[in-house]
Amino acid sequence: MNTASLTARTTHANRRSIFMMIGGMACFVANDALAKYVSQGMPAAQLIFLRGCMATVLVLLVAQMLGATGRLGGVLQPRVALRAAVDACATVMYLLSLFHLPIADVTAINLAAPLFMTLFAFFFLRERVSVARWAAVVLGFVGVLCVVRPGRDGVDIWALLCLLGTVFHAARDLLTRRIDPAIPSIVITMATALAVTLLAGGLSLVQGWKPFTARELGWLALASGFLASGYFLLIQCMRQGEVSLTAPFRYSALLFAVLLGYAVWGDVPDAWAWAGIALLVGSGLYVVHSERGRNNPTRVLDAQPE
Secondary structure (H helix, E strand, O other): OOHHHHHHHHHHHHHHHHHHHHHHHHHHHHHHHHHHHHOOOOOHHHHHHHHHHHHHHHHHHHHHHOOOHHHHHHHHOHHHHHHHHHHHHHHHHHHHHHOOOOHHHHHHHHOOHHHHHHHHHHHHOOOOOOHHHHHHHHHHHHHHHHHHOOOOOOOOHHHHHHHHHHHHHHHHHHHHOOOOOOOOHHHHHHHHHHHHHHHHHHHHHHHOOOOOOHHHHHHHHHHHHHHHHHHHHHHHHHHHOOHHHHHHHHHHHHHHHHHHHHHHHOOOOOHHHHHHHHHHHHHHHHHHHHOOOOOOOOOOOOOOOO
């Protein structure tokens, strides 16, 4: 195959991967919006458990489509299991905060994960961090403060929980680097889906259950469908395109969150929130850009199974 043909194929694959990334983010946000909507009439732990059961089944179907069912035993691999446990805690904290805060605010706070990753890489992996990158991290955390604004009416416990969940998401990504690249990403996704379901099931025994309608179950089934679709699109995106090129398009999730927040709940970010969002997106994009050439381009970017 000549160079021109190879370049054309690479360009086409990258373009297709960008659309897959944007589509995947739209699916994840649609899943969040549906879960938040159903949470208005259903206990949080019960909701997360039911959605987790459905998502697990759908991820299993995706694994079958990818021909990876024979390798699902990898969920018991110690590093995969540890990562799944951390991800389950992150997911539950994220969803609990989502049920009490505007979806755009929660999505924006969650975008701080790359900033925490920079801190973790510096302190635990001893990676060198440039002055410009430190400046981006500082500006990003200023953006978080603009969104959270702890001085408005005291400290919002749900915003702090969301921020803690973001820390766990960053820890999850750090642990992902330690997993054997030969383990399919769908196996890692399955481990997380199972861990979230088990954790939520345990919490639901404490929080209690209440009767639910077929309509609520239908909304959760649709949410699970969006979640599984997001997994599939993100995995396919990372297998076909360049991570450093497609990763910035993860920030399209914020646009979808703002639009859905306004359409469903009438939420509109105020000036402080917009300023924080701008700082978060700008600093996050810089951090992602500065990672070009540092990571293995074939490494699968971690899915966000919220």
